[in-house]
Amino acid sequence: MSLPAGARSILDAAASLFSRTGFDAVSLSEIASRAGVCKANIFHHFDSKEALYLDVMREACKCHAEFAEQLLLEPLSSTEKLLRLVEFEFHDMFENEARTQLIFREVLNAGSGKGREIAENIFQRNCNAVIALFQEGVDRGEFRSELDPGIAAWMLGASEMMFFQNRNILSHMPGMGNATVPAEYAAKVVKTLLYGLLPDNADGVAVDAAQFQRKPT
Amino acid sequence: MSLPAGARSILDAAASLFSRTGFDAVSLSEIASRAGVCKANIFHHFDSKEALYLDVMREACKCHAEFAEQLLLEPLSSTEKLLRLVEFEFHDMFENEARTQLIFREVLNAGSGKGREIAENIFQRNCNAVIALFQEGVDRGEFRSELDPGIAAWMLGASEMMFFQNRNILSHMPGMGNATVPAEYAAKVVKTLLYGLLPDNADGVAVDAAQFQRKPT
DNA sequence: CTACTGACTGACCGGACGGTTAGTCATTCT
DNA sequence: AGAATGACTAACCGTCCGGTCAGTCAGTAG
Structure with missing residues (x-):
């Protein structure tokens, strides 16, 4: 001071x-x-x-993003670490709403923001730690071997950010049930991420990038 | 005119x-x-x-969001519909970047935007159609019965929006590989959504909202 | 006491903003 | 012909903005 x-x-x-x-x-x-x-x-x-x-x-960025890095080192299963990470992030996000809002705004207005580089820095650091967590899960055989850790981290981050940014209108959305409460939302996101859409007995579905290429009209 | x-x-x-x-x-x-x-x-x-x-x-909002509603009616498996939906949305998003940017900005600045209500409208319409698609998959037994269709739609939307909004910085992020290309990104997101994180032989993990409640310190 | 410093202020500046006004001009209606 | 209309403009207005500046004031070192 x-x-x-x-x-x-x-x-x-x-x-x-x-x-x-x-x-x-x-x-x-x-x-x-x-x-x-x-x-x-x-x-x-x-x-x-x-x-x-x-x-x-x-x-606003100073005291952020150490949690995930520390969490990686603890002797826990990857799934357990994921749960703790999500719990922490949903907690922290609302504990420091103003700080979170500042960072998210810069990250989301990625093109033009004045503090973009600063915000990007902590965003990347956070993201890297989460990617490492998923990578560890894959290496240990706890997560499926074809999983892309980067995508998983990104999807988790996207789901968290979208909740924070749109929590006000989420309750006006029919079909979201009690997922307007942070803890309920977090639980459902984690469950969906862990288990996916398909039931256990489903046949595999082939998915590759070529299906999403622009088709000639 | x-x-x-x-x-x-x-x-x-x-x-x-x-x-x-x-x-x-x-x-x-x-x-x-x-x-x-x-x-x-x-x-x-x-x-x-x-x-x-x-x-x-x-x-900007006028000519949007009819695709998903129409897609629902076609005689396809829910997985196939999901693939087509994602392909269309990633296509359309970049075909009309300016329009997409306008809508996303309003949705993301949910608190204060002047055109928020207009943007919210089309956002909700889109979201509802996607929720219906997932619900249909659950009803048909194509998707896992415990799946929350609202959350699945929301996570998909969040992943798409985050890609659009951050595609410029995505390439600076280590660990994202070739997911900076829309089609690659789309394929990986869909795959992760369909199959989830856990391998088929994994034991179930109990997840519920209580785990994400703020703990007393 | 004097000299100096850093925190702080009221009054002011040029410029850009959203918005207004009075009026030009071509077309169309009677 | 003449009246009316709608598209369009140059010049202007008051307001507020980011930023400047000259100067006040308390503390403090010599």
Whole structure:
């Protein structure tokens, strides 16, 4: 905490406002008034609006993504690790909604965001750890040998992100039942991932990329 | 096409610009100059910037989401329908990038978007059709009876959306292999969904929501 | 006391924004 | 011919934005 109190309150106000509506929609006057400080003072502590935003992003990303890396080292089955990972991520996501929103926004607006590179970094780190977890499961024979760990990690991440981003409209969607509650949703996603769509007695279905190529019309 | 040529070109220019950078980051002067029209003329055809945006959204949503509804009626196995659905959606998504981007942005910024309700509508319609497809598979015994069709549809949609939104950074992610190509990605997602993570000979793993509840610390 | 420093402020700047106004011009209706 | 209409424009308006600047004030080192 080498920050002066003023800078601290500016950073906090900015984080809260930026997370709600993004960079463009937040004005410096808003930030200043919420921080209880005059607008010019922001420029005393930060070089520009963009620099402030980047500092906010950096701080939001700092303390993230260590859990998955640590989890890998523990003496558990891969399935058990998966369960704990999902439990942690759904927990953490809502514990720090503003932080999560900030990172997700940058990742999802992948094309143009100012803090994209910062957000991408933690996103990649997280993703790599989860991929390693699935890879371990495959190596141990706990997961099916044809499984692509990258895809599995990506699908899990996508399902989590979509839940967070759309939890408000999820309840308006018919057919989603009680999956609007984080724990219910998490359980169902994990179950679907583990067991897949096909019943045990089903014949195999051949699936390869050629089927998804654009057909000549 | 009862629209005057001027209004048409404004609508087209606006669609292209809004899809790239969103509502706030596009100015009316930009739209006007790209449409080859003076700014005031925009107000001759549209009531306000927001009204123009809503018209753009409405048009983008109009011709969407009929495919899935029609697919349901065809005499095919549910797995086959799933394959065709995914093939179509990955095809269509990139055929109409601007339109897709518009809709996804509104859906993902679920909190605050101006055209959210319009985008939600087509999103829900699409989702319902896919849920029905999975439900049919369960009813027919083609898919596992414990499967939640809502969750399956949601996971599929999430995986597709995440691919579209992050295709640019996907290639920078180690461990994703050739899944940066749409068809490869699609095939791997479908395979993972169909077969799940666990090998056929695996013991069942109990998964329920209680495991994902926040534990007291 | 003086000199200096860093936190902080009110007043201001140029520019871009969304939106308005008065008016031009070609076409069509009577 | 003349009235009316709809497409279109140049010039303009008030507002708010990000950013600047001159200066106040408390603390503190010499």
